[in-house]
Amino acid sequence: MAERLLIVHGPNLNLLGTREPEIYGSATLEDINELCRRTAASYGLEADFVQSNHEGELIDAIQAAAGTAAGIVINPAAYTHTSAAIHDALKAVGLPVVEVHLSNVHAREPFRRHSYVSPAANAVIAGAGPAGYQYAVDHLAALLSL
Numbered sequence: 231m232a233e234r235l236l237i238v239h240g241p242n243l244n245l246l247g248t249r250e251p252e253i254y255g256s257a258t259l260e261d262i263n264e265l266c267r268r269t270a271a272s273y274g275l276e277a278d279f280v281q282s283n284h285e286g287e288l289i290d291a292i293q294a295a296a297g298t299a300a301g302i303v304i305n306p307a308a309y310t311h312t313s314a315a316i317h318d319a320l321k322a323v324g325l326p327v328v329e330v331h332l333s334n335v336h337a338r339e340p341f342r343r344h345s346y347v348s349p350a351a352n353a354v355i356a357g358a359g360p361a362g363y364q365y366a367v368d369h370l371a372a373l374l375s376l
């Protein structure tokens with residue numbers, strides 16, 4: 231059976247492609263999921279997806295990945311800057327993690343420069359737009375020696 235990756239999208243990312251295209255571009259979340267799916271398939275991996283506007287639902291999905299997924303790609307969105315709980319969940323499952331941000335969070339408001347999630351991630355990609363998700367899947371495949 232194919233190994234699986236979990237792709238986690240945080241709050242408001244369901245709005246991608248409909249608002250603030252000058253910051254987040256015109257790709258929809260489904261476009262990004264399709265990019266992840268295709269990139270994962272190129273390594274013989276399958277991808278599962280979750281988007282939620284609720285912190286607890288994201289944590290439930292991360293916990294459920296233990297035993298079902300080989301790695302996690304996560305854009306925690308605004309929870310990046312607030313959530314010790316998402317950090318703890320990622321540490322608890324012990325899977326390889328790549329944190330992705332569409333925008334360059336370091337070139338924006340000062341509050342976006344700090345991530346609670348980064349210490350729980352193997353790698354962080356910011357500012358590459360949707361391609362960042364492709365690079366994240368590529369990196370997980372490398373960590374999995376695929």
Ligand code: CA2
Pocket residue numbers: 241242243245246247248249250254305306307308309310330331332333334335342
């Ligand atoms: O750059 C990123 O990917 C972010 O994780 C996006 C978050 C933001 O809070 C982080 O600082 C950086 C916001 C996601 C909101 O997405 C929207 C998409 C379309 C319209 C409005 C919001």
